[in-house]
Amino acid sequence: MRILNIAHRGYSGKFDENTMLAFKKAIEYNADGIETDIQLSKDGIPIIIHDETLDRTTNGHGFVNDYTIDELKIFRTKSVPKIQAIKDIALEKKELLKSTNSGEIANIENRRNGDFKIGKYTLKEVEYFESTIGEEIPTLRELLELFSNSNLKILNLELKNSVIEYKGLEEKVLRMVDEFNLRDRVIISSFNHLSLLKIRELEGNKKTVLGALTETTLANVPQYLKSISVECYHPYFLSILNKEYIKEIKNAGIIVNPYTVNNIEDMKKVIKAGVNGIITNEVEILNALIGNL
Known part of the structure; x- marks a missing residue:
């Protein structure tokens, strides 16, 4: 099966991350999927931004959840x-x-x-x-509308609730995914694994594909993910290069999508390790490499 090219925060290697422009360019440059980050505005609207604060990627200042959606829409992104x-x-x-x-x-x-x-x-x-001077901060609804009309295979929604506890985030995201009838094309991931358990409690009869994000080498991955009913492992890529380690994970039927793999030598290493997908900023570089396999 072809390794999936998953555009990290959209095509963020060339365009402002987590913007509708970056998402549209991921589609235009033939990514297989998009990975992005979900938080809540002060008035409870799911919005797309990575940091809990506005300062790094926009002309705004302070915490995202101190602003309503109308206030957030006034800000414009700035390029890193x-x-x-x-x-x-x-x-x-x-x-x-x-x-x-x-x-x-x-x-x-x-x-x-x-x-x-x-x-x-x-x-x-x-x-x-x-x-153009910058882009708007998009909402989850805007992205789901774009994604639902595309041929992308995967939309990976990362719940950004490890630093700030966004009450109701899981319910709001799941409800909106269902509104667009996209559960079969969406992965919901988080570093906060309690949030993944919350999704399992809320989802009803139709199972949601979940991804456990980790920063370090996690022991007993198959046993752990089975215990929390999670199908996908989304590790930092350098933590899964040991052949025996990833063999155990793959043999258990777990989908492995490491992040964030941006140079060609590292891409080759994780492909050799046997991953299912690669979360990358560099959509064109990965596509060229996959095309030559």
């Missing part, structure tokens, strides 16, 4: 330094082409089919960056 740097290179290159070779840039501007690259981006993408 790595993404801003590759954006700046592309923007500078476009300006240089304009100033040094008018014939070449005229030729470029006639090519609107997206195949011409300026730096790491297409011409259309660079023009979009020139005309």
Whole structure:
């Protein structure tokens, strides 16, 4: 079976993480799935953002749950330094082409089919960056609408409730997934395994696929996951490279989707280990590697 390419926070290797743009680009660049993070606004709306605070990825300040959804929608994302740097290179290159070779840039501007690259981006993408200052913080509903109309195989919703206890988060997410009839395409994961148990209590007759996130090498993985009725193991990738360790997990029928694997050598290592999917920022790099297997 083909290894699944799961776009971490959308295609976050080139676009602002956890934005509708990053999710749309994950689809456009042929990811198999999307991984993202769910929190609640002050008025209880499931929203998509990784950090419990706004400061790193937006022009806002303070805790996410101190703002209503209407207040959060006013903020705009800002690119993290790595993404801003590759954006700046592309923007500078476009300006240089304009100033040094008018014939070449005229030729470029006639090519609107997206195949011409300026730096790491297409011409259309660079023009979009020139005309746009940041993205909105999306809601879970917006993403589910996009996902339900796509051919993506998996949507991995990580419940961000290890630091802040968002009361009702599990109920709200499960209810919305059911509203879109997406349980067969969704994995709900969390570092807070009590939250996974809560999902099991709430789900009713139709079983939800769950993923246990871990940061370190967990002992007795098959026994532990069976005890909490979880099908997927989502470990930090360096913790699952021991052949005997992952063999035991795989032999127990557990789905292994490590995070966050971004360079080609590490991708090769986890593929060799026998994982089912790879959660990555670098959608195009992983697709090229999988295509050559």
